[in-house]
Amino acid sequence: MRLEALSANFDGFHDVHFNDAASFIVAERERESTKTDSRNGLGKSTTISVIDFCLGGQLSRQLQPTVGRGWRFSLALETRNGARLVVTRSPDNASEIEVTGNRTRAGLQDPNVPDDQPLRLGTTTWNRWLQSQSFPARGVAAETPTWRSLIRHFVRFKTDTFIDPFRTVKNPGAEQLQKENAYLLGLDWSIPAEWASLRADVARLDALDVEDISLDDKIASVESRLAKAKSRAVALERELGEFSIVPEYKTVEREANRTATSIKKLTNDIISGEQLIALYESKLDVEATTGQSRIAELYSEAGVVLADSIVRSLEEAQAFYVQVSTNRANYLHDEISRLSDDLEAKRATRADLDARQSEVMQILNSGGALEDFAELQKRLAATQTEVSTYQLELEELGRISARRVKLKSDEATLAARTRRDLSERFERRSDILNRFAEILELLYGDDAELQISIGQRRTGLQLKMKLPKGGSDGVDKMAIFAYNIAISESFAKQSIGPGFLIHDSLLFADVDERQVAQALEIAVASAESFGYQYIAALNSDKIPWADLEAEETVRDNTVLILSDATPAGSLFGVRITNETSATVEALLDDELAEE
Numbered sequence: 001m002r003l004e005a006l007s008a009n010f011d012g013f014h015d016v017h018f019n020d021a022a023s024f025i026v027a028e029r030e031r032e033s034t035k036t037d038s039r040n041g042l043g044k045s046t047t048i049s050v051i052d053f054c055l056g057g058q059l060s061r062q063l064q065p066t067v068g069r070g071w072r073f074s075l076a077l078e079t080r081n082g083a084r085l086v087v088t089r090s091p092d093n094a095s096e097i098e099v100t101g102n103r104t105r106a107g108l109q110d111p112n113v114p115d116d117q118p119l120r121l122g123t124t125t126w127n128r129w130l131q132s133q134s135f136p137a138r139g140v141a142a143e144t145p146t147w148r149s150l151i152r153h154f155v156r157f158k159t160d161t162f163i164d165p166f167r168t169v170k171n172p173g174a175e176q177l178q179k180e181n182a183y184l185l186g187l188d189w190s191i192p193a194e195w196a197s198l199r200a201d202v203a204r205l206d207a208l209d210v211e212d213i214s215l216d217d218k219i220a221s222v223e224s225r226l227a228k229a230k231s232r233a234v235a236l237e238r239e240l241g242e243f244s245i246v247p248e249y250k251t252v253e254r255e256a257n258r259t260a261t262s263i264k265k266l267t268n269d270i271i272s273g274e275q276l277i278a279l280y281e282s283k284l285d286v287e288a289t290t291g292q293s294r295i296a297e298l299y300s301e302a303g304v305v306l307a308d309s310i311v312r313s314l315e316e317a318q319a320f321y322v323q324v325s326t327n328r329a330n331y332l333h334d335e336i337s338r339l340s341d342d343l344e345a346k347r348a349t350r351a352d353l354d355a356r357q358s359e360v361m362q363i364l365n366s367g368g369a370l371e372d373f374a375e376l377q378k379r380l381a382a383t384q385t386e387v388s389t390y391q392l393e394l395e396e397l398g399r400i401s402a403r404r405v406k407l408k409s410d411e412a413t414l415a416a417r418t419r420r421d422l423s424e425r426f427e428r429r430s431d432i433l434n435r436f437a438e439i440l441e442l443l444y445g446d447d448a449e450l451q452i453s454i455g456q457r458r459t460g461l462q463l464k465m466k467l468p469k470g471g472s473d474g475v476d477k478m479a480i481f482a483y484n485i486a487i488s489e490s491f492a493k494q495s496i497g498p499g500f501l502i503h504d505s506l507l508f509a510d511v512d513e514r515q516v517a518q519a520l521e522i523a524v525a526s527a528e529s530f531g532y533q534y535i536a537a538l539n540s541d542k543i544p545w546a547d548l549e550a551e552e553t554v555r556d557n558t559v560l561i562l563s564d565a566t567p568a569g570s571l572f573g574v575r576i577t578n579e580t581s582a583t584v585e586a587l588l589d590d591e592l593a594e595e
Contacts, residue, residue, distance in 0.1 A: 001133060001499040003533060004076040004084075006050060012573020014560060016047060018535065021527040022557040027505075028540040029564055042562040043571020044537035045504050048157040050571075051075060051535075054087045055151060056127040059094050060158070066572075067091045079106050079133060080495065087126075088118075097126040107132075134498045135183065142190035145180050153184060153484065154497070157504035157537075164476065165483035166463045174199075178461040184487050185452060186428030187461070188421045194414055195460030198407065202458060205404050215404065219397045226390035233387055236380040259357045266350040273343045277336050284332045411458060418454045418461070431493075435486035436479075439522060443478055443515045444468040450483070474511040481507060481519055485526050492530035500533035508542060517547035524553050 006016040016025070027044045046062040053063060054075035074088040083106035088098040099108055099119045108129060113119050121129075131147035138144075152161055152168035161168045166181050178192035208215055433450050440448035446468030455462035467475050484501055491497030501523075508516045520536070527534035538554070545551055563569030 001080065002078045003051065003500055003535070004078060006047065006054075007074045007076075008050075008572075009070070009072040009074075010573065012568065014043070014562070014571055014573065016560045018533060018559055019557055021533065022524040022553075023533065023535045023559040024554055024557050025535070025537045025560045025562070026540050026543070026554075026558050027537070027562045027564070042564055042569065044539075044562055045157050045506075046571050047560065048155065048502055048504055048535075048537060051502065052151075052155050052157070053091075053094075054089050055155070056097070056123050056130060056148065057151075057155075059091055063091055080499070081105060083107075095123060097121045097123060099126075130498075134496065136496060138183075138186070138496070140188050140190055142188075142193070145176075145183050145189060149176065149180055150183065151498060153180065153487070154500065155502045156480070156484070156507065157502070159506070162477065162480060162506050165465070165480045174460065178463075181463055182461060185432060186425050186490070187452075188425070191414070191418055191421060192460050195418075195458060198411060198414060199458050201403070201407055202411075205400060205407070208400065215397065215401055219394065219401065222390055222394045222397060226387065226394060229383055229386045229390055233380065233383045236383055240377065240380060256357065259353050263350055263353045263357060266346050266353065270343055270346050270350065273339050273346070277339045277343070280332045280336045280339070284329055284336070415454055422452065422454070429490075432486040432490050435489060436482045439482035439485060440468060440475075440478060442522065443482075443518050444475065448479075448482075450486075474515060477507050477509070477511055478515060478519060481523075485523060488532050488534075489526055489530045492532045497532070500535060501527075502535040503537070505537045505539050505542065507536075508538070513542075513544035514547045516542065517544040517549075521549060521553055524557060 002020065003018045005018065007013065008015075016023075025044045025047050027042045049057075049060040049062040050073045053059065054073055059067070070090075070092065072088055072090045074086050076084070076086045078084050083102040085099055085101035085103070085106055085108075088100075089096070097120065099121060103109060103115055103119055108119060108121075110119055127147045130151075131144065135144050135147065135150055144150075149168075152158075156162060156168070158168075160170045163170065166177055168180075172180075173196075175192050175196035178195070179189045182189040182192055205215070208218070429452065433452070436450040437448045440446075447466065448468050449466035451462075451464040451466065453462045453464070454460070465479055467479055469475050481503070484503070488497065488501045492499075508519070511519070523534045523536065526532075543554055545554075548554065560571075562571060567574050
């Protein structure tokens with residue numbers, strides 16, 4: 001594309017008509033200005049901001065004060081196939097783009113809108129069209145980086161775009177940075193996404209190795225627990241297989257308990273009976289001896305002669321005692337007989353109970369209760385669940401281990417593919433590498449290199465520079481300049497890219513005058529030789545007139561001079577304060593989403 005002119009709907013606005021090659025926007029301090037006047041706010045950076053706004057960019061800080069004031073900015077441009085368009089956009093309605101001109105030739109047709117009427121587009125549609133005009137797929141079967149992410153490399157006016165050649169935002173992700181620069185350098189920009197995916201997969205696997213426990217140690221631990229659980233399950237299955245359920249087990253068990261109690265009581269009774277019989281038998285022997293006592297004979301042997309009447313009384317007493325003893329002996333005989341019969345009955349009862357107890361115990365020993373069987377089943381089910389859990393965990397860990405092995409293989413494959421891509425596409429970027437080094441060597445007289453390689457530890461593409469007099473802010477800024485010029489020349493030779501390169505004065509702020517002069521001469525010569533537009537904003541007192549080979553390099557290509565003498569000298573023709581509309585944030589929503 002070629003930018004033709006920038007205008008607005010207020011008469012005070014300083015229209016800008018761009019040259020086919022180099023165009024400079026200069027902010028100048030007039031003698032009438034005071035010490036408190038400044039070129040900041042005159043509009044040189046704002047001019048670039050307006051261009052970016054018309055090219056689908058978000059509402060920048062410089063343009064926020066125009067919200068609610070009825071401003072409409074228009075950018076006239078020409079496409080590569082010669083279609084001329086005018087793009088109009090208002091900060092009051094930033095979500096709408098109005099396009100007029102030869103829309104059919106430009107490929108912006110809408111059957112519902114005639115060519116002689118304005119076509120109103122959303123920012124997403126407009127940005128997609130701009131991308132189709134500037135950044136084709138170039139033979140890579142992957143979606144290209146977005147228009148907004150790539151155009152920031154060609155329109156540098158925000159502070160973050162001057163950090164280094166490769167970044168246009170302060171903290172881009174590795175994938176975004178590599179993808180954008182891979183496209184710019186003619187490499188396969190789908191590879192950075194694969195590196196990002198690989199890094200994410202590795203990070204997820206690495207998260208499993210916590211507290212000094214590696215994945216392999218986890219597998220070994222789970223295997224040990226699984227072996228134990230399987231052993232318990234086999235034992236429980238065997239126990240269940242041999243388990244026989246006894247009907248009415250609890251009833252039989254209660255009978256066994258009652259029988260045991262009865263047997264114990266009978267045994268105690270039998271022992272007591274046997275002891276009582278022994279006592280009675282000993283008493284019976286005493287009675288027999290006592291009944292045979294001879295009292296009269298005992299007196300005679302002692303030499304005592306008893307009267308007949310006394311002897312007769314003793315014999316009667318003896319007879320009475322014998323009778324009593326006989327009666328007691330008879331009683332003892334009867335008790336011994338009764339106890340013996342009772343013992344015999346109890347022994348018989350105990351024998352019967354012993355037999356029944358044996359039968360009951362055989363029944364109990366042959367099986368168990370249904371509740372016991374259910375408990376065994378429950379324990380087996382729990383153990384089998386534990387086994388299944390360990391098996392699943394082991395399978396998952398096995399898959400993770402296999403995934404880790406595969407990731408190592410994938411990493412090696414991706415590294416080989418990246419190296420192959422770097423090798424096969426070397427010719428595409430060789431001019432960029434050489435031109436980058438050449439520009440910096442022209443500026444500083446020392447070696448410089450742009451190094452594109454494969455990074456270590458899955459970082460993907462590695463973008464590095466070897467700069468002359470490293471550490472100087474000016475050298476770093478000129479590295480951005482050299483990279484942009486080299487890319488613009490490469491794209492111009494391929495008839496792709498936006499067709500213009502725009503730099504704000506921030507690029508030259510810390511650069512020595514001699515290098516600024518050489519950079520401007522290089523940019524003008526490059527734009528003229530390769531057929532693209534170079535647009536730069538400059539401060540008049542930073543233009544190194546004495547170091548330029550020809551002042552015409554800048555003077556003949558200056559398309560706008562802004563002055564701080566009066567408000568009329570600023571871009572808008574009036575001083576616009578920083579008091580912004582309360583609706584600015586709402587108006588930015590669509591733009592931020594598009595970014």
